[in-house]
Amino acid sequence: MLPAGRPKFKRRKAERPEEIVAAAMEVFAEKGFAAARLDDIAARAGVSKGALYLYFETKEDLFRAVIEQGLAPNLGRMQAALVEHRGAFPELLRAFAAIAVGIATDTPVGGIAKMVIGESRNFPELARAWRERMVEPALGAMSGAIAAAQARGELRAGDPRHAAISLVSPMLLGVIWRETFVPVGAEPLDIPTLAQQHVELWLRGMRPDAGAAA
Amino acid sequence: MLPAGRPKFKRRKAERPEEIVAAAMEVFAEKGFAAARLDDIAARAGVSKGALYLYFETKEDLFRAVIEQGLAPNLGRMQAALVEHRGAFPELLRAFAAIAVGIATDTPVGGIAKMVIGESRNFPELARAWRERMVEPALGAMSGAIAAAQARGELRAGDPRHAAISLVSPMLLGVIWRETFVPVGAEPLDIPTLAQQHVELWLRGMRPDAGAAA
Amino acid sequence: MLPAGRPKFKRRKAERPEEIVAAAMEVFAEKGFAAARLDDIAARAGVSKGALYLYFETKEDLFRAVIEQGLAPNLGRMQAALVEHRGAFPELLRAFAAIAVGIATDTPVGGIAKMVIGESRNFPELARAWRERMVEPALGAMSGAIAAAQARGELRAGDPRHAAISLVSPMLLGVIWRETFVPVGAEPLDIPTLAQQHVELWLRGMRPDAGAAA
Amino acid sequence: MLPAGRPKFKRRKAERPEEIVAAAMEVFAEKGFAAARLDDIAARAGVSKGALYLYFETKEDLFRAVIEQGLAPNLGRMQAALVEHRGAFPELLRAFAAIAVGIATDTPVGGIAKMVIGESRNFPELARAWRERMVEPALGAMSGAIAAAQARGELRAGDPRHAAISLVSPMLLGVIWRETFVPVGAEPLDIPTLAQQHVELWLRGMRPDAGAAA
DNA sequence: TATGAATGAGTTTTCATTCAT
DNA sequence: CATGAATGAAAACTCATTCAT
Incomplete structure (x- = not known):
């Protein structure tokens, strides 16, 4: 090799x-x-x-490089998953979830997220870069896919961006939990299971045939 | 003079x-x-x-006092909401969501959360305290309420803790978004609407009468 | 009263x-x-x-007052002892030793001496004052008395100032010992006995009728 | 450039x-x-x-190093002088006095002593170390040599520790004088002469054949 | 390239001194 | 007179950055 x-x-x-x-x-x-x-x-x-x-050149430069480096590789994986979506939405979603879990598990996104959150006021360009190149693309692609599925009648109506947030937020909580509470003695979350259960919950909640809630 | x-x-x-x-x-x-x-x-x-x-006494002491102070007041509000739950689960949940939105909107929880996350390795006691006195009680109460509702047949079966996480995680994302991306030019999230839509989604997704997902 | x-x-x-x-x-x-x-x-x-x-007015002023106050009272006692010396030198000396022991025992000279020594470079006026008003008078009176006794044939010849130093130095060591080593676990010196033994030794060593040493 | x-x-x-x-x-x-x-x-x-x-690491550490460094070198010189004592006690003593005068003249013992005295309450370990490793060994060796000479009938009876103090105290006074009063205008003491006269005085005062004092 | 001793600006911390009460 | 909260100048300590080797 x-x-x-x-x-x-x-x-x-x-x-x-x-x-x-x-x-x-x-x-x-x-x-x-x-x-x-x-x-x-x-x-x-x-x-x-x-x-x-x-x-x-400086400590700041090194920091920027770290954040930058955490940005690049994952983008591709995520984009790909959503772009090459063929077939029904649920399958797309499950495939995407698997990838997201993989990223959360294998890469230091958790640490990066922590840093981006914590230093957003000290390094606004980095927060901006992360939003523009990581968060918005992901959220945008997800919203787009949701909107498309809604148009096809696969998902019920509603603001697709909020729906996307509903969908991905447990992943964020998962990585933050791992970075914040596990080192301090908390039981780790079972991220794969959490993600899978959440996806199914979300899909049921978004099923178009359902009547009004409650 | x-x-x-x-x-x-x-x-x-x-x-x-x-x-x-x-x-x-x-x-x-x-x-x-x-x-x-x-x-x-x-x-x-x-x-x-x-x-x-x-x-x-020291800068660290002052920091501790800040975190500590952010801890105390909210606890009561949250606990109260879940304890005095009378009536069906959906109502309880909507009431709770309203309170959570209020806290997220009126108090600096966002900033505190940011600090707890960012400094968890430098101030492990604080992360521990936050988990034990804020996160676990909230998650525990929520899980308990969910489990009870499941027992009563109001919600479908499944791990109640994961369900609770699915439920609250968009709130976390909401406050983090406000702290991290809004100061850097992002559109603010409409937290009340997001919360409301998510609650309804979650309730539909947890409805017991539904058939298998997908 | x-x-x-x-x-x-x-x-x-x-x-x-x-x-x-x-x-x-x-x-x-x-x-x-x-x-x-x-x-x-x-x-x-x-x-x-x-x-x-x-x-x-200031911390320094207070310090000066402390040193000053430690100066005044003892002077008189010492001077008096030497001035009103009537009778043979040994008696004078024993009387003087008793007074010196009393001062060393009853007053905080030890602490004052410690301070004068330690701060002599930071407060030269105080060191100067102590020398001029305490040390030199005492040493001078003592030397004078010794010289007189030598003139009368009561003591052997030799530099009277050095003889005076030989005479008084164990007292200094005594108070310094008490201030320095006793608080740190040392056995206290028996100052009265030490002084008395030393005076007798000194008197023997200064006896005029003795032949050459060694 | x-x-x-x-x-x-x-x-x-x-x-x-x-x-x-x-x-x-x-x-x-x-x-x-x-x-x-x-x-x-x-x-x-x-x-x-x-x-x-x-x-x-800290200012205190540096201070400790200073005191420590003042401790080491002199120990050997003093010990050696007393250990290799051959011949009659007076010779031993005169040799020892010469060494002590050398130390007092060539090294900063005076300054160190000043510091040990002045900071004994703030740095008790240092005062303790100095007593245990410098003062007691020296005083102990001296007392031992005196006791031996007394046993041999070379010196008159009496507490050997007090005798040792009588012997060495003018040296202390000498270095303190130099540190405290000379920088403030006092006439320096002629330490070699002082030491020599004192040793002779002490030897006469300790001579066994002498009758009672006074 | 690589090292790591040395620098010096910047930060926390202390405490004599002041002053409103 | 007396208090003690508040000040601010000074001192210990840290650490990113430089540079002789």
Whole structure:
């Protein structure tokens, strides 16, 4: 798999920035921007403090890189899921939920979300970027899909954006729970099950044939 | 000599702590713990930096007081709503939702939540306290009410805790949205409408007479 | 004993300054000038912090008053002992030693000495005052008495100032020991016995009829 | 651009701690612990304030290091003198006195003693350490040597510890005099002469063949 | 490139001193 | 006279950033 010629030892240079960003990600997520110390980041990345400055101009730059890096990869996965939706809405939704659970489980979105939330006033561009490039696209795609399904008569009428929020919010709560309360002794949430139950609940609640609630 | 009034300082032993905590609440919510400067808090409270130390031993103490103070008042309101539940579950739920919307709208829970989330690793006791005294009671009461309604046949079967999370999570998203994205240019969410629509969706989704989903 | 008309309660005003100086004496001796807090002194004196400023302009002033006060009373006692010396030198010396032991035992000279030593560079006037009004008079009188006794043939020849120092230094060591090491667990020195043994040793060592030493 | 030389800072990991301790020794001895400013110490050591914290955690730590450092070197010299005592007691004593005078003259014991005395209540561990590792060993060794000489009939009977105190106390007075009164205008004591005269006086006073004093 | 000792501006904290009551 | 809340200047301490090596 690895292109030949790549020496196992001394695999420096190219990887350095990523290693640093990865270490920074951990420390920033744990402490927040201001309380994170470059000393700690450097130590966790296994480099000297001075080395950080070979790759990033300032602490803020490094922070931006961390947030930025958390942004890119997931976008594609999510977009894809919604774009290539063929078939009935419920199937689409279940497929999407599976992907979202995967992201929540495998990636540090939780930590990133925590940071974006916590530092939104100190780094407004980052909050803005996250909303424009992550939140709105996702919410928009979801709303669009919902609106389309409503138009096809698959879902009952109602504001699609609110419906989308109803749909995704437990995922947010899930990752926040993991970041906030689990490290402090709380029982972890069973995110896959939670997501699945919620999706079914949501689908029933949005079924068009149903009469008025209550 | 002094041209009347404008004393160099006022003495207001009784009111001061609250004023300081209120100012600190704003600044901490805006900047986070580490980035908040006591200078700013003092200025916003209209006192000297030294005065802070007449009422709080350290910056951390002040922070704790802020979080603590955000804890107390809401507890009662929420508990009350669920305890004095008479009548069918839907009514209880709508009443509860109204109260929750009120809290989300009138109080700085949003800012507090942001801080609890962001500083949970730096102040684990606070995260713990919030979970034990705010989150778990609320989630527990809600789960209990749901379980009771399920037992009475008013709601369909399923894990009541997950159902409770499905129910409350949009409120969390709502306050976080307000704290995180609105200051950065996002359209505010219409929390009352969102909450109401979600409650109705949830109730339909939990209706026992419905057939299997999808 | 008390002149009639002195009410037992409300015996304020006149005594205040002394009470404050006494409290300050304790705190300064314990902590040193810089580390002593006016809060503590006020508390120990049983007055408010502001009240200190009714009697002393600054912390330094209060300190000066403390040192000054430790100066005055003992001077007289010592001087007197040496001036009214009638009879042979040994008797004079024993009488003087008894008085010195009394001062060392009954008064806070130890604490004062500690402070004068420790703050001599920060308050040179005080060190100077102590030398000029306490140390030099005492040493001078002693040297004078020794010189006179030497002239009379009662003591062997030699620099009388050095002899005086040889004579009094164990007293200094005694009070310093009490201030420094006893609070930290050391066995107290038996100052009276030490003084008496030392005086006898000194007298033997200064006896004129003795042959060359060793 | 830089006109050769004059680098903004030097790197001297190895030497720095000693330089700092030396500078701190001076400033602490001059001002006392509380009144000494780290700014001054840093300036005198030729480093920035921050550099102090590369080597010492707190101001207290630095102070401890200063006291500790004053402790170590002298111990050996003193012990050695007493241990290798061969020959009659007077010779031993004169040799010891010479060493003690050397220490008093060449080293900053005076300043250290001043600090130990002045800060004994604020740093009890230091006072304790000094007593246990400096004062008691010295006094103990001296008492032991005296007791041995008494047993051999070289010295007259009497409490050897008191005799030891009688013997060494002028040295204490000498260093304190230098630290306290000389900087304030007093004539320096001629410590070597004082010590020598005192030793002879003491030897005569302890001679066994003498009759009762007076 | 990489290091890490050194810097210095910035922040928390202390406390003598003031002053409205 | 007396109080003690409030001030503000000063001092300890932190840490992002620089730079000689």
